[in-house]
Amino acid sequence: AAKWTYSGADGEQHWPKHFPYCGGTFQSPIHITSDLLRFDPTLGPVTLHNYNLPPTEQLTLGNNGHSVQISLPSRMHISSLPHRYSAAQLHFHWGSASRPMGSEHTVNHKQFAGEMHVVHFNSEKYPNMSVAVDKSDGLAVLGVLIEIGEFSPAFDQFLKFINGIKYKGQKVQVPGFNVQDLLPRLDEYYRYDGSLTTPPCYPSVLWTLFRNTVTISRSQFVSLATALFSSHAQDSTPVPLNTNFRKPQEVDSRLVLVSFKE
Numbered sequence: 001a002a003k004w005t006y007s008g009a010d011g012e013q014h015w016p017k018h019f020p021y022c023g024g025t026f027q028s029p030i031h032i033t034s035d036l037l038r039f040d041p042t043l044g045p046v047t048l049h050n051y052n053l054p055p056t057e058q059l060t061l062g063n064n065g066h067s068v069q070i071s072l073p074s075r076m077h078i079s080s081l082p083h084r085y086s087a088a089q090l091h092f093h094w095g096s097a098s099r100p101m102g103s104e105h106t107v108n109h110k111q112f113a114g115e116m117h118v119v120h121f122n123s124e125k126y127p128n129m130s131v132a133v134d135k136s137d138g139l140a141v142l143g144v145l146i147e148i149g150e151f152s153p154a155f156d157q158f159l160k161f162i163n164g165i166k167y168k169g170q171k172v173q174v175p176g177f178n179v180q181d182l183l184p185r186l187d188e189y190y191r192y193d194g195s196l197t198t199p200p201c202y203p204s205v206l207w208t209l210f211r212n213t214v215t216i217s218r219s220q221f222v223s224l225a226t227a228l229f230s231s232h233a234q235d236s237t238p239v240p241l242n243t244n245f246r247k248p249q250e251v252d253s254r255l256v257l258v259s260f261k262e
């Protein structure tokens with residue numbers, strides 16, 4: 001597959017050359033602004049199952065060159081959507097130590113320090129992520145906006161292992177933990193139809209972005225923003241992995257449903 005980056009010759013302006021959907025419609029992220037919002041009383045709290053993973057369960061923490069990801073067991077799932085959506089992985093987007101603004105979605109044009117995505121696939125209709133990834137009802141991603149503030153013990157459950165995955169392709173096993181501890185309250189969120197925010201940018205994602213943020217400490221943020229490289233360990237020139245967020249895309253005629261009243 002063609003290589004892509006967040007800057008330079010393979011940066012996001014060039015993605016459509018090899019990944020045509022990246023130049024298409026229903027793209028993510030977006031600027032979430034008040035004029036787009038429509039309250040939907042049918043939007044109840046997000047309902048999660050098996051998010052509390054026992055420490056006996058080993059999760060794979062990896063550096064895939066674009067983000068830090070944690071692979072998740074498919075018994076973890078969301079039941080409050082039109083179909084059952086099973087978890088596949090979670091990953092992050094962040095800025096840099098010097099410019100700690102790296103969220104993909106913005107709310108009223110405010111960009112946050114970072115953003116976490118928990119990627120799920122429609123396990124009722126498709127056998128796995130790879131089959132679901134390009135289907136219009138294939139994916140559901142939970143988005144969490146991250147701010148710098150109080151230390152997060154939940155975040156540290158994997159962050160403390162990050163120096164074992166400094167380079168692209170490196171993986172370590174980490175003990176299971178309660179992934180729900182990484183999320184804010186589940187009853188207030190934005191909901192819209194969008195896409196993967198990385199190539200191949202398939203418009204296959206039902207987005208749920210929580211209204212409330214979570215915090216990590218500045219030192220936790222700095223270690224996330226400075227520990228990783230997008231290059232392999234043996235590469236002569238190490239390329240720092242940071243600023244891995246796509247800029248907001250055209251909303252066109254899309255509305256954003258909200259589960260809450262101002």
Ligand SMILES: NS(=O)(=O)c1c(F)c(F)c(S(=O)(=O)CCO)c(N[C@H]2CCc3ccccc32)c1F
Pocket residue numbers: 064066067069088089091117119129130133141195196197198199
């Ligand atoms: N912001 S986002 O939620 O759109 C999104 C990413 F931003 C991102 F970086 C990744 S990735 O797998 O870490 C690297 C590039 O695919 C995925 N991974 C998805 C896309 C394809 C795929 C296949 C199997 C497992 C996960 C994914 C992703 F869905």
Ligand SMILES: [Zn+2]
Pocket residue numbers: 091092093116117197
């Ligand atoms: Zn993402």
